[in-house]
Amino acid sequence: MSSEMLPVDEVAWQKKWDEADLFKATTGGGKPTFYCLEMYPYPSGKMHMGHVRNYSIGDAVARYKRMMGFDVLYPMGFDSFGMPAENAAISEGGHPHDITERNMASITQQIKRMGFSYDWSRTLKSHDPRYYKWNQWFFTKFYESGLARREFAPVNWCVSCNTVLANEQVKAGRCWRCNGPVEQKGMSQWFIDLPAYAQELHDGLDTIKFPEHVKSLQRDWLGRSEGAEITFGVVDSDLTFEVFTTRPDTLFGATFATLAPEHPLSEQLVTGTEFEEDWKRLYDEVVNMSEFDRIKNMNKKKGVFSGKYAVHPLTGDRIPIWFGNFVIATYGTGAVMAVPAHDERDHDFAKMYDIPIKRVLVMQEDGSPDAPVNRADVDDGWMVNSSVEGFDGLYGQDARDTVCSALESKGLGRREVNWKIRPWLVSRQRYWGTPIPIIHCESCGVVPVPEKDLPVELPRDVVFGKGNPLETSPTFVHAPCPACGEDARRETDTMDTFMDSSWYFLRYTDAMNDEVCFGKAAADRWMMVDFYCGGIEHAQMHLIYARFMTKALRDLGLTIADEPFYELLCQGMVNKSAPYCASCGVTLSVDHAGSPCPHCDAPLGERSAKMSKSIGNTVSPEAMIELYGADTVRLFILFAANPTAGMDWSDTALEANHRVMLQLQAWPEQLRSWNGPSSPMDAWLTARFNKRVHEFIHAMDNFDLRRAVEISHYEIIKDINWYVRRGGQNPSVASQIFPQWTQMVSVSTPHLAEDWWASREHHDGTFVAESQLELPASTTPKDHLTLASEQYIRDFLEQARKVQNIAERHLGGQAKSAIVVISPSWKREMARAALGFITEGGHPKQFVPVLAQMPMAQGERKGEMMTFWGKKMLPQVFKWDDASREVIVSELDEQQVLQHASKFIASDLNLESVTVVVGESDSDTTERAGSAMPLSPAIVYS
């Protein structure tokens, strides 16, 4: 290869694609559509390897689908609202808008350098009023329909971010973004009623292709529990409270009830009584505790008696009402019926406070109703001890249903499905987000901003770092009431930025429309997203909000799509090795490489860890592109691991991939230099290549990118090398396969492929990026035979080489010649008969009598043949794969094939001569026919 070969001018190709407008999604036409999307990025200033991996995957899919005749929508934009920009503004001065624009410009440039085939004409950015106007419009629509509402509620407050957080955004009691502590705070906030769609979100999971773990995660998060809501009255009063339980079958065992100390009824029950003081103490203890701490402390169960009694809805029994620190007001109804015999928590509590425990289920059908309860029996059981007729003996779901029916007929309960997911808290006390389009008027109350006044734009005259920035802008805060015209006050909270990302995929379908959020026809034409690629970190937040929003917008009549994304692919992490101390179990910063563990002084090993700034094991995409080019980086990233698997960054592997690229770059010239005649190998390469195209399509259709790249960049080279090795040099074969090979190569390394495409003799100025892949003909039986013969030779050589090594030890020197002994024809005949027998459905063991009747087994060798069958042929019959079986049944003449190739075989094995004989024939003097099998000749070296 010439070392002075110029690198592929990637930037030039990118410019040409751009000028030719190749990747603009069309707005009509009869082609089927394909919507390929990656989670739109937050515009930090630098592209990292995670981005590169994500987009390399998406781009390969988009390019492939275009080539397969689809109208592809493959857009890119920015999730440009959010706190990093605002925090940067606070710490370094400046304005979030400017910082965001600056970062966007820089990351855009880096993304473009990779040559991804985006339709940049549809680029959207969340912080553009043309975009966020529609967030506001949706919000007012939701307000009208009751889906959005304002409530005073205890909310999660992140101290360091200075804002409230949605439930989903609190991880282990800490803020998902800054990891700071989260407190409970009572505030008036805006909520969107996501639970209204909980059932649909739950059921929809069965209609889409998400990875199993993502579905499981979403189901957990939605938290469906089926049960009953039951009304308990308070003795000597009109008061009632509701409890939710998944176990109505244990209702007769309820010996007390527990309310959350902050339950709306609690204070009323104890005020002015001797129990007030105890309640107050418990109340004060829990009320300021974050939910996380509360749950964490649940093992320290504590309760106080209220002095009041509840009425059991079915028996009318008086049961004491307690307050418990383990009951949380915002979960379910904030009250529980306590069944100590069949619930562990209630059991512990009853023991602690000496409350009666009543068995109402037995775990065996004939179990004793009076058996003592030493530990809560929480499994399903048969009802016993029901104080009312008609329940004893019922089991499980049957029992639950019957209890529910009884409650329903008394009007004291009903079947109910409870969800863990709670309304989406969308208010944020931050600046860099969509202003909530609401005006608070003294006389009219809450008034949404009319559509004609949208968007409510973010003002520039704000002060950062002193509470809610929008409150510092007088021009923003003061506004006339849209209803009465009086002076009123604008809502100063902004929306959670997940609002932006929950519908951007719809906007892409009609991104430049300023009349409506998106045209219905456009949305319906492109939706759902066919292929959505992004990180697992969005499995519950973004992916739930987006699914919810799609359904909510559908119900506004804006689209017919039920789900946003059909197939989700979560790409694996990009890892790189980092110092690791096995005894301390910690991964350390790369600064420690080569030194002993700073904690225990043990020598450090290495371990693969997610690329992160704190460990310092990051690799800069820019630097890699500079060194090797975008194509090499893409090839490496797609080939190093399956899209969903974690991949380890390896500099040596990257270099190896670069060598592959250099080698590929030289191929067109190499092919052009071919000047040989046509040969029998031509048919082989043609058939082989044809098969490769089929395999490639199959792999791409299944998003098995690694396999696809392996075929286009590795296997085909090997095939061609073999062809050349076997004497093939036919230029017409070269020009026949070259265009399709170029197309396959273009999916992952598009720049190189354009060089190839342009190098063709009859190049017409088109791009491979716009070409259509011609589907190869299906493989013919003749192709099969051609491929099989060659495979036979390759297998033979492999076997021969192994044997040769050992043989030469015996010979005490280099072997000079070999006699190849083809298996005697009766063995192949036997194999054919057996294969036929099994194909017909016969059990291998029953083949013996069949064989005994065959003509070959009639002579004096009958015994030998029967033994051979049992010992050798039977196991072998099963070892042959479909291809080999086909070959055995086919016309392929082993002797002929090897004979034809004997010169090649001799030179490949470094022998002077190779003779091929049929075992047990007159010309076979070796007496080694015994070990020869069909497709596996014996070889005798000398």
Next chain:
RNA sequence: GCCGGGGUACCCGAGUGGUCAAAGGGGGUGGAUUCAAGCUCCUCUGCAUAUUGCUUCGCAGGUUCGAAUCCUGCCCCCGGCACCA
């Protein structure tokens, strides 16, 4: 505790009843080419061995003519949920 995903050779990683001592890549090895290095091509890379045998796909059993693959139990890793009503 519950749910989901995993455990394959020096490393990464394919493989879901026979093509499996197990693809491919990395790393390593030997050879061809070269004045030489690099690149490229070819070989080998569990152990033994004239073409075959033995051991091996987390561990232990089982089903089968045949198990990395199916079943049962166990161990370990990753992710999620969790005194949840």
